[in-house]
Amino acid sequence: MGKVVLVTGASRQLGGRFVRRIQRDPEVERVIAVDAVAPPHRLGSAEFVRTDIRQSAIARVLAEHAVDTVVHLAVTGSGAGTGGAHSTVKETNVIGTMQLLGACQKSPTVRRLVVKSSTSVYGGTSRDPAVFTETTEPKSLPAGGFAKDAAEVEGYVRGFARRRPDVAVCVLRFANILGPFADSALAEYFSIPVMPTVLGYDPRLQFVHEDDVLDVLRLAAREPRRGTLNSGTFNIAGDGVLLLSQCSRRLGRPTLPLLLPAVTWAGSVLRAVGVTDFSPEQVRLLTHGRVVETTQMREVLGFEPVYTTAETFADFARSRGSGLLPPERVARAVDRVAGMLNVDGSDVDVDVDVAEGAKR
Amino acid sequence: MADAKVIPFGEDRPRRRPSGRRVRAAPPAPPEPVVEAVPPLLEPVxxxxxxxxxxxxxxxxxxxxxxxxxxxYEVDEFGYDKELTDQVLMSLMRPLFDKYFRVEVKGIENIPKEGGALIVANHSGTLPLDGLMLQVAVHDHHPAQRHLRLLAADLVFMLPVVNELARKAGHTLACAEDAQRLLEAGELVGVMPEGFKGIGKPFGDRYKLQRFGRGGFVSTALRAGTPIVPCSIVGAEEIYPMVGNAKTLARLLGIPYFPITPTFPLLGPFGAVPLPTKWTIQFGEPIATDGYAAEAAEDPMLMFNLTDQVREQIQHTLYRLLVQRRSVFF
CATH class of the missing domain: 1.20.5 (Single alpha-helices involved in coiled-coils or other helix-helix interfaces)
Structure with a gap:
C-alpha cells in the first residue's frame, strides 16, 4: 500500500524543503502540501492545497486524499513571512492543531502523526536542572509566546494519542534549528551586527541542523526500522553545547551586554522597527539557555544527527558572512603580536603549560 | 617505573663514589637520574x-x-569551561588557598583516582569560600589533578555574573538530576548538604553540623553506585564571624540571611575581607555504596542511617581537628 503524506505549513522554508525531499522516497506515493498562503518556492510534484488548518475544511482534504501520514509542521514561532502578528500565529498553532487533530480523529485512514515541537516547552529558569530529559517537568509553565503554544499543542496531541491508540504519534522537540536557510528568530538575532546580550549571563545553547531536521522528520514519518520505535516524544539536538559568548566570537559579532530590563526594552524596540522578532521567549533563552538530553533520540528513535551543535553553527556562520570582528582577522592580529615579540603562539601545546603551572 | 629505577641509582651513588673506579666506569649514569627526577617538560627550559x-x-x-x-574552546553540557578554569579561575583562587588561608590538605588518598565519587563536606563561613577552596584542594593535591564539580544553591544561579562564573567553573544546581548525571559520567561531585543552614549559622554555633537536608545526596550516590567521601573543613567558620543576622533586610533583598560581622557592614567593603584563618581540609574514609541492591535508594530507613553515618563521621573529624588545632590563625 502506497503512502499518502500530508504536510502542513508547506509554505514555510522548512515545510517546503521537507515536501520536496519526501517525494523522492520510493514508498511515498503522493504528497499533499497544505498551507494558508501560496508557497514562494517550488513544491515539485506535490499537490498543494490552499486551505487554512484553522477551518474544518482540513477534514475534507484528509478524507478526499485518503491520507495515512500527517506531518504537522505548522507550529512555528513567527508568522509566515515577516511581521506576522502573534495572535494569528498563536491561532494557527493552537486552533490549527485542534482542527487538524479533530480531523485526524475522524479519519479512518490516518495511521501516523508527526508533530514538530520545540525544546522551549521546558521553559528555562535558574531553578531548572542543567540538562532536560523528555520526562522533565517544567518548573514554571511558559507564560506566553511560542513556548506556551508548543506546550498547549503537545497537550492536545497527548489527548489525541489517548483517544486514537491505533495511530502512531511522534512528537519531536527540536532544539534551535539553524542552517544556511534558517529564517528563525534566533537566526535573525545572530545577524544583528552588535548582538545585545543579558549582562552577567552566558547561556548554553544547542542547535540542530536543518538537514538533520529533514532526516529525522522522514524517519519519524516512516515505518520504524527494526529495533527502533518512532512513536513517543523525543528531544532532537546536535551533540555538544555552545555558549552565547562562543557563538558571538565565532561569528565575529561583538556583543553589547545590557541589564535584563534593558534587553527586554531593546527587544521591544527592535521588534517595533521590524529588525528582528526579539520576544520575551527569546530573552529567556538568552538568559538561562537550554540543553536537552538526546539519549532517547539515539537509542529509541535510532537517529544520529550528522551535524554537531558546533558544526551546525559553523555552517550557519559561513552562510551569513563575517561580522565586524571576523575570527580570522582577530587571530591574525594575535599572531602578529606574537611575531613582534618573536614568539610562536600558534602551536604551543596548552597541556604543557597547564602541567607546568600545576607543578609550580 | 622510571622512578623505581632512579631511586637505587641515587642511593648507590654516594656509596660508590669513593671507589673511583665505578664512577669512571659509568659516567653517563649520574646525569641520568637528575634528568629523570626533574619533570621532562622542564628540560628545554x-x-x-x-x-x-x-x-x-x-x-x-x-x-x-x-x-x-x-x-x-569546548564547554560541556553543564557549561563547564575546563580551559578557563585551569588557566584563569584556579590561578585566581590559588593565592587565597596557598598564602591567605594556608590550607592543609589531609587524606587526599581517600578520593578515588578515577570514576565518580560524592564528596560531602560541612558548610560554613557566610560566603561559600569553603566550596572554592575545596575545589582547589582537590585539583592541586590529588595526584590525578581531578576537577571537583560542586553542587550550588539556586541563589547562585539567580545572580547575574555569579551564575556565569559558577557554570564556567564547573558548578551546577544542587538537584538530583544534575548530581546523578555528573556521577554517572564519572565525575567527582562535591556537595554541602547543610546548605544555607550551615553557611548562615551564627558564630556561636560554629562547628556544629546542621541538619543534612533530606539526605537526597545519599540516594543519588546509591543510584549511581559511587562512594561517598566525607570531608571536614576547619577554619572556614571564623573567616566572617557572624554575630547577627538582619532578617528583615535579608527578606527585603530576597536572600536567606544578611550577615552582621564585627566588621561588616560597619567598615563597608573592607568588612568583606575575610579573616586570615588557618584552614585544614580532611578527607575521610570513603563509604562504599555499590553493595546495596538497586531498590535500596527507595528505602528511607537506609537513607537516614547512611546520612547519619556520613554526618557523624564529619562531625567527629571536625572535633578531632579542632582539638589538634593550635590556634585559629596559625
Missing amino acids: AQKPAGAGWERKVAGGLSFLRRRITGE
Missing part, C-alpha cells in the same frame, strides 16, 4: 638561556588568548 621560560609563557598566553577570542 633548563637548557635554554634564562629568557626562554618567559618567552614560552608569553607564547602560551597568546595562544590562549587566540583561542579565547576566536571562540575555539
